[in-house]
Amino acid sequence: MQGFLKSHSVPGKMRFGQYFRRYWSLYLLSIPGLIYVVGYKILPLIGLQLAFKNFDMFAGQGILDSLFKSEWVGLKHFESIFRSRNFTHLLANTLTISLMKLAINFPLAIVLALMLNEVKNRIFARVTQTVVYMPHFLSWVIIHGIFVTLLSSNGVVNHTLRAVSGKTIDFYTNPQIFRWLLVLTESWKETGWSAIVYLAGLTAIDEELYDAAYVDGAGYLKRLWHVTLPGIIPIISLMLLLRMGGILGAGHEQILVMYNSTVYATADVLSTYIYRIGIGKLDFSVATALGLFESTVGFILMVSCNGISRKVLGRSLW
Amino acid sequence: MKAAAQKQTAERVGRTINGLLLFILALICVLPFMHMIAKSFSGASAVSAGRITFWPLDATLNTYRYVLQDGLFFSSFKNSVTITLAGTFVALAITTMAAYPLSKQYFRGRKVILMLYVFTMLFYGGMVSIYIFMRSLNLLNTLLSQIIPLALSQYNLFIMKTFFEGIPEPIEESAHIDGAGPIRTLVSIVLPLSLPSLATIALFYAVAYWNSYYHAMLFVTRADVKPLQMYLYELITTAQNLYEVDPVIASGLSGGGMQAAAIVVSTMPILMVYPFVQKYFVKGLTIGSVKG
Secondary structure (H helix, E strand, C coil), rough: HHHHHCCCCHHCCCHHHHHHHHHHHHHHHHHHHHHHHHHHHHHHHHHHHHHHCCCCCCCCCCCHHHHHHCCCCCHHHHHHHHHHHHHHHHHHHHHHHHHHHHHHHHHHHHHHHHHHHHCCCCHHHHHHHHHHHHHHHCCCCHHHHCCCCCCCCCCHHHHHHHHHHCCEEECCHHHHHHHHHHHHHHHHHHHHHHHHHHHHHCCCCCHHHHHHHHHHCHHHHHHHHHHHHHHHHHHHHHHHHHHHHHCCCCCCCHHHHCHHHHHHHCCCCHHHHHHHHHHCCCCCCHHHHHHHHHHHHHHHHHHHHHHHCCCCHHEECC | CCCHHHHHHHHHCCCCCCCHHHHHHHHHHHHHHHHHHHHHCCCCCHHHHHCCCCCCCCCCCHHHHHHHHHHHHHHHHHHHHEEEHHHHHHHHHHHHHHHHHHHCCCCCCHHHHHHHHHHEEECCCCCCHHHHHHCCCCCCCCCCHHHHHCCCCCHHHHHHHHHHCCCHHHHHHHHHHCCCCCHHHHHHHHHHCCHHHHHHHHHHHHHHHHHHCHHHHHHHCHHHHCHHHHHHHHHHHHHHHHHCCCCCCCCCHHHHHHHHHHHHHHHHHHHHHHHHHHHHHHHHHHCCCCEE
């Protein structure tokens, strides 16, 4: 580290003119990325003013002109949103699905990592890992296709159920069961992939600690408690905080593909509703207001959780 | 001595049970896909009767023939290939160029630029904003509208930056002393050393593009610019309906069989590449995800 600092004390001390003459190409390299974030991520934020306007498609010529010429209405949309029962309902759905996923899928990945870590046969370990990581690379559309095929009323699962018990399960139309379907298809897709981070943490634990515990007569559970868990607690806490930060994201790409109107009662979340009224009904103002609420709260949560993580764990995402 | 032997036996039993459970988990990951493959090769009546488990009945290739002959399947497949190739190339170029300066502690303005990337990663402008962006630039119903949204992932950028930071300083130093500027150092020294990382990031982007449908759902309504995933989505929803109402479609194919065939064909590119590149993915995930 010291050598590193020393080797660059020269560019650090230069006056900017001299520095720029030597390193201008670093700025040149930065340009495409900057054009991208400024052009595609920052500039479109002017659209957020629609949350405080009554959007009128025909107020001007072309959509951008209409955006500027629409009439300001202050906090009207927010007032009606926060007062509507629908909003409470959407927020409740979002948090419920998110927390269910957190409660089930978060520990599942840790358990899987612990299990994979115990495998001593290298070939078996590699094959198992390859297989359980695989679903991560399938799109939600594909996964939806696979599970519809398995679980629809004519699918193999219900055929078997009918033959065995005479009853069937409406996975896609029963609002309560559908939530579990969302949680468990996410387990299927992401558990293996999420386990990787913990597995990396586990393999970094000093083998000698295990040997010492073993010599001391510690059984598996004792070693798990005194050696393994302390070794990965930092990474577990970090991952937990990051997930808490993203608690408003219930997985809208998944839900958008998998849900249908019979399960709106339990599966309609903030972002799917925004999609339906914004892109479906072109009700831009309300959609923007709801989206702005979601983005702002999400942003605050993420920044706070990252801050906590930096303070408490000494690790952070940025 | 006896206690120790007992303990050893217990550990061996535990290990066996663990292996068995993992084997079952692996089966859970694989079997649904096996079921799809079996279905895609099966005759219509067996599919409609729900008799397929993990191997084909009344084996046929008609489903594949139908899917591959479908003009819309072909055009959406072509669109996805175009989007994936062009998008991955552009995204990789932007990401590499942006990451290199950021990996240099002495790059003045580094903090500000980093903040910009972090902020835009955390604050989502909302789908209406980007819809208006695309529409005002006349980009609705184009392939470009599906390339732009994924052309820079801040997450990949940070992974790349971490990779570059890991290249030993003296190696680059020697190039500086020889009079090479940053761009020449990047091209002739840093990039050749980073091929595995470049491959990782390229694959992250390629998978993201191949699997993407969300932005197509926002920006695309015309059939001839739809990507493969959207074609599949529509096939799944409509085939499902046909399947529920009238299992035997006029052509003698089952909706379920066709759906399965289309899914298998669309997943093949990923499944064929994946086992060979898996270790790079894993490395990419563990190296860049967390700042220590």
